[in-house]
Amino acid sequence: xxxxxxxxxxxxxxxxxxxxxxxxxxxxxxxxxxxxxxxxxxxxxxxxxxxxxxxxxxxxxxxxxxxxxxxxxxxxx
Amino acid sequence: xxxxxxxxxxxxxxxxxxxxxxxxxxxxxxxxxxxxxxxxxxxxxxxxxxxxxxxxxxxxxxxxxxxxxxxxxxxxxxxxxxxxxxxxxxxxxxxxxxxxxxxxxxxxxxxxxxxxxxxxxxxxxxxxxxxxxxxxxxxxxxxxxxxxxxxxxxxxxxxxxxxxxxxxxxxxxxxxxxxxxxxxxxxxxxxxxxxxxxxxxxxxxxxxxxxxxxxxxxxxxxxxxxxxxxxxxxxxxxxxxxxxxxxxxxxxxxxxxxxxxxxxxxxxxxxxxxxxxxxxxxxxxxxxxxxxxxxxxxxxxxxxx
Numbered sequence: 001x002x003x004x005x006x007x008x009x010x011x012x013x014x015x016x017x018x019x020x021x022x023x024x025x026x027x028x029x030x031x032x033x034x035x036x037x038x039x040x041x042x043x044x045x046x047x048x049x050x051x052x053x054x055x056x057x058x059x060x061x062x063x064x065x066x067x068x069x070x071x072x073x074x075x076x077x
Numbered sequence: 078x079x080x081x082x083x084x085x086x087x088x089x090x091x092x093x094x095x096x097x098x099x100x101x102x103x104x105x106x107x108x109x110x111x112x113x114x115x116x117x118x119x120x121x122x123x124x125x126x127x128x129x130x131x132x133x134x135x136x137x138x139x140x141x142x143x144x145x146x147x148x149x150x151x152x153x154x155x156x157x158x159x160x161x162x163x164x165x166x167x168x169x170x171x172x173x174x175x176x177x178x179x180x181x182x183x184x185x186x187x188x189x190x191x192x193x194x195x196x197x198x199x200x201x202x203x204x205x206x207x208x209x210x211x212x213x214x215x216x217x218x219x220x221x222x223x224x225x226x227x228x229x230x231x232x233x234x235x236x237x238x239x240x241x242x243x244x245x246x247x248x249x250x251x252x253x254x255x256x257x258x259x260x261x262x263x264x265x266x267x268x269x270x271x272x273x274x275x276x277x278x279x280x281x282x283x284x285x286x287x288x289x290x291x292x293x294x295x296x297x298x299x300x301x302x303x304x305x306x307x308x309x310x311x312x313x314x315x316x317x318x319x320x321x322x323x324x325x326x327x328x329x330x331x332x333x334x335x336x337x338x339x340x341x342x343x344x345x346x347x348x349x350x351x352x353x354x355x356x357x358x359x360x361x362x363x364x365x366x367x368x369x370x371x372x373x374x375x376x377x378x379x380x381x382x
Contacts, residue, residue, distance in 0.1 A: 009215070009216075009217070009218040009219065010218070011119070011214050011215070011217065011218065012214070012215040012216070012218075013112075013116045013117055013131075013132055013133040013136075013214070013215065014116070014215065015215075016133045017111075017116070017133060017136075017137075020137070034218065034219060035218030035219075035221065036218070036221060038221075041219060045289075049207075049288075050206040050207050051206055051207060051208060051210075051216065051219050051289065052206035052210070052215070052216060052219075053215065053216065053219065064206070067153065068152065068153055069153050
């Protein structure tokens with residue numbers, strides 16, 4: 001099974017939506033709250049080349065924003 | 078071909094979807110996102126039935142309601158263009174084009190909402206999500222202990238400045254006008270904060286940086302200056318997403334002109350919500366307009382005008 005990470009902030013609406021979507025599909029994921037977590041934030045910026053949240057990482061594949069089509073394709077759901 | 082296509086899935090589009098499903102209209106919905114601007118609203122305290130709800134939660138409620146019906150929703154598909162077609166027998170229909178597909182319908186409801194107004198200065202587009210943001214609620218925490226600027230002088234800008242003064246090390250509020258406008262209570266809070274520096278009569282000229290934003294170039298009183306910073310929040314209002322259609326009349330602000338039955342100047346094309354010239358931009362108003370638009374389209378499809 002793919003390792004799924006979600007880089008998010010507590011206040012970002014699309015972060016909440018992406019997390020509920022993964023919950024709904026029963027996909028376990030690690031939530032990395034980048035607010036007040038400079039290392040996590042720096043890692044997100046390095047892998048995604050940008051500063052917007054959410055970022056979804058499926059194994060090594062990086063998806064910026066809540067892009068249902070890309071998430072579905074990558075997870076085969 | 079379907080009878081109706083609803084473009085957009087914010088409060089107006091989703092309410093239209095619920096009404097169209099209940100009227101058993103043969104329809105589909107096409108939208109870039111779900112929830113529109115409501116998804117980005119922090120707290121909603123004026124949607125009847127909810128004394129307090131966040132924008133995200135309200136959108137989930139809308140979506141849940143829509144999912145009660147078997148609605149064909151093409152999400153993640155931005156509409157590029159809506160054009161009219163006709164055949165030799167005098168039949169008229171509309172083609173809704175996205176990057177992936179084109180869809181045909183006898184009638185269309187445009188509920189495409191509004192998007193943030195851009196500054197339209199050098200560097201803005203290239204540094205989007207690389208220091209330039211249009212949503213302090215979303216991206217604010219990324220700029221913890223950083224220096225940021227909020228551009229604008231109205232309520233949205235004041236709200237962004239109030240959010241950022243709790244997070245950033247310093248906030249420049251860059252206002253093109255001689256004075257801040259917006260709510261006096263918010264203005265007082267911003268002006269009395271020692272973290273916020275208000276620059277009035279300041280025109281943004283350029284956003285500077287390499288891979289990410291490193292500064293901003295301004296002109297204030299005929300003098301150009303540069304400020305080093307990491308984040309820029311643009312809060313200078315919004316524009317209607319009406320560029321997808323040329324068939325209908327619009328006002329000077331680009332809003333689609335509708336009558337009280339949500340009819341546009343083109344028979345068969347209806348519009349609802351913040352993309353229209355209806356003056357009040359409110360979630361509940363948009364939802365009501367979405368309902369009205371479907372009832373109008375239903376009448377049109379029945380040949381009743």
